[in-house]
Amino acid sequence: MRNRPSPSPLHTFSESMMEENMEQAKSIITKWDLNSSTFTKVTSLFHHSHFEAMEFLNSVNQLQQAMHFFASSHNSSSPNLVHAQTLMQIAMKRLQKEFYQILSSNRDHLDPESVSARSSISEDEEAGPEDEIQLAGESISEVEQFSTLAMSDLSSIADCMISSGYGKECVKIYKIIRKSIVDEGLYKLGVENQITFSHINKMDWEVLEIKIKNWLNAVKIAVKSLFLGERIVCDNVFSNSEFIRETCFSDITKEGAVHLFQFPEYVAKCHKSPEKMFRMLDLYDAISELWSDIDAIFxxxxxxxxxxxxxxxxxxxxxxxRSMLSDFESAIQKESSKTPIPGGGLHPLTRYVMNYLSFLTDYRGILSDIFANCPLPENMSLPESYFESPNPNDNPSSALATRMAWIVLMLLCKLDGKAELYNDSALTYLFLTNNLQYMVQKVQTSSLRFLLGEDWIWKHKGTAKQYSVRYERLGWSKVISAIPEVTTTKMSLEEAEECFNNFNSAFEQTYRNQSSWVVTDSKIREEIKVSIAMKLVPAYRDFYGTYRPLLRAENDMKSVVRFAPDDLGNYLSDLFYGTGAASGSASSSVSSSPAQSRGKHSRR
Known part of the structure; x- marks a missing residue:
């Protein structure tokens, strides 16, 4: 009978080492067996002793090496292999519990009670939606700010479980807890995952606008805190497996993020009135500003x-x-009111369009992006004398600038048509002065000046001045021409009386006609008054000073001389407020009969 060969010394040594390693692993693994005692069931290994936790992980790695050794050296029914597998199952249950405890302990910050406790708003104050979103943001930030130690522990546990063949169990725990945290965070931020296009389409604008404001506050927190934080945690916990990192992050955040970014699309689909454009630009700005973060995180x-x-x-x-702006342009072109504005004042169309554009161009950076590659309509050609379009290569806002210049030109053309509704030529030019001056002022004091340029302002300010000059010439030429030039040749009494009567009649009629006219800009109003006074008062003073003694000598002064030179300035001071002829003492005098007006000016 042949004897069996004795085992090799090397094999005996290796097996002995594996058995010893397994015994060492058994010591700490069985100590923390969940079924060994009440202490181990309620106590966290990683919280109890971080040093012992690292020993536990090291023991699992040693146990895994022993299992590989026994599996390659013996059959699958080897007592050592079976014992090692039993220990591994005990260890994995322990690590599953530790992984769950570390993850779940970080969600406590999102409890409504703890959010309420941290509120800086006193109990007697009513928190608005923005306050609630701010509080939710603070809570989310706390949850996402994992300590380096916590992420390191989770990463160590994940690596250990994955390498031991228990990656599926580890990932399942991670997804369940982290997804609930992300979903709860989105809920607290007001992100509704059940909202549909139909819901938004049926909402009153006032209600929807509140939701838009809340979304604008929520999206920054969601992207920069919630989603970024989750990406950081995933990358750290599963740093050794790109596939698991991607799978976890995608499954946890994708659904909520899609719902978050669907909202602006739904809003844009169902609300296209030009008045709603500013909210569309706010939504566009929010996404555009966060785009680099969105691209990197997802x-x-x-x-x-x-x-x-x-x-x-x-x-x-x-x-x-773009559609809203086209509708806005179309609305300007279709405006067809035929009622002249009383007193040649500011037309509502002027006020509306210029205020709209001045607010709109506060978004000029976004609008430049929106219109950058948008060709201008074929019929949108601007005369170079009106506006010289900037070179697109030199100015990225060139398309927007041309579009704004076109809208302003449409308004100017409309105003030219409105001016023709007046029967009085002087009032026509006063109307044009008022409206063009308002347009220039709005351009000067808003971001429109950066689009239309200083040259546009200078040209149209000059045009407004020309309009006011024409108004003066047409509106006061009859009065001024009624004052004869004082020469060395003396007039007769009859000629002097006729000149005074002609002046009285011209001044009274002009004043009465213009007493309800208006100049809306206070600076221009004073400039026009001064200009009229400089042309009128000195000439009248010379005439008055020369022939007043003659008329007094004939005892007929009161019936002929109705205005002293200083009175003219008083009358002019009442003009251009649009208040009518009966608003002040001077205008009352002019509007009354000549007999009633006698003796009212003591300085004669």
Whole structure:
């Protein structure tokens, strides 16, 4: 009978080492067996002793090496292998519990009670939606700010479980807890995952505008805190497995992020009135500002749907803004009111368009982006004498500048048509003065000046001045021409009386006609008054000073001389407020009969 060969010394030594390692692993693993005692069930290994926790992980790695050794050296029914597998199951249950405890302990910050406790708003104050979103943001920030130690522990546990073949269990725990945290965070930020296009389409604008404001506050927190924080945690916990990192992050955030970025697209689809454009620009600005963050955070192929949804919303908002501006232009062209504005004052169309444009151009950076590659309509050609379009290569806002210049030109053309509604030529030019001056002022005091340029302002300020000069010439030429030039040749009494009567009649009629006229700009109003007074008063003073003694000598002064030179300035001071002829003492005098007006001016 042949004897069996004795085992090799090397094999005996290796087996002995594996058995010793397994015994060492058994010591700490069985100590923390969940079923060994009440203490181990309620106590966290990693919280109890971080040093012992690291020993536990090291023991699992040693146990895994022993299992590989026994599996390669013996059959699958080896007592050592079976014992090692039993220990591994005990260890994995322990690590599953530790992984769950570390993750779940960080969600306490999102409890409504703790959010309420941290509120800086006193109990007697009523928190608004923005306050609630701010508090939610603070809570989310706390949750996402994992300590380095916590993420290191989670990463160590994940590596250990994955390398031991328990990655599926680890990932399942992670997804359940982290997704609930992200979903709860989105809920607290007011992101409704059940809202549809139909819901938004049926909402009153006042209600929807509140939701838009809340969304604008929420999206920054969601992207820069919630989603970024989750990406950081995923990257750290599963640092050794790119596939698991991507899978976890995608499954946890994708659904909520898509719902978040669907909202602006739905809003853009159902609201296209020009008055709503400012909210569309706010939404566009928010996504555009966050785009680099969105692109980086959701960079995985599996999260491309989030990038696509954000991009679709951006595209849809841009299309809607362009459509709104076209509708705005069309509304200007179709405006067809035929009622002259009393007193030649500011037309509502002027006020509306210029205020709209001045607010709109506060968004000129966004609008430049929206209109950058948008060709101008074929019929939109601007005379070079009106506006010289900037070179697109030198000025990225050139398309927007041309578009704004076109809208302003449409308004100017409309105002020319409105001016023709007046029967009095002087009032026509006063109307044009008022409206063009208002337009120039709005351009000067808003971001329109950066688009239309200083040259446009200078030209149209000069045109407004020309209009006021024409108004003066047409409105006061009859009065001024009624004052004869004082020469060395003396007039007869009859000639002097006739000149005074002609002046009285011309001044009274002009004053009465213009007493309800208006100059809306206070500076221009005073400039016109001074200009009229300089042309009128000195000439009248010379005539008055020369022939007043003659008329007094004939005892007929009161019936002929109705205005002293200083009185003219008083009358002029009442003009251009649009108050009518009966608003002041001077205008009352002019509007009354000559007999009634005698003796009212003591300085004669």
């Amino acid at each position: 960079s995985y192929d599996s999260t491309s749907v989030v990038r696509s949804q954000a991009h679709n919303s951006l595209t849809r908002l841009g299309d809607t803004v």
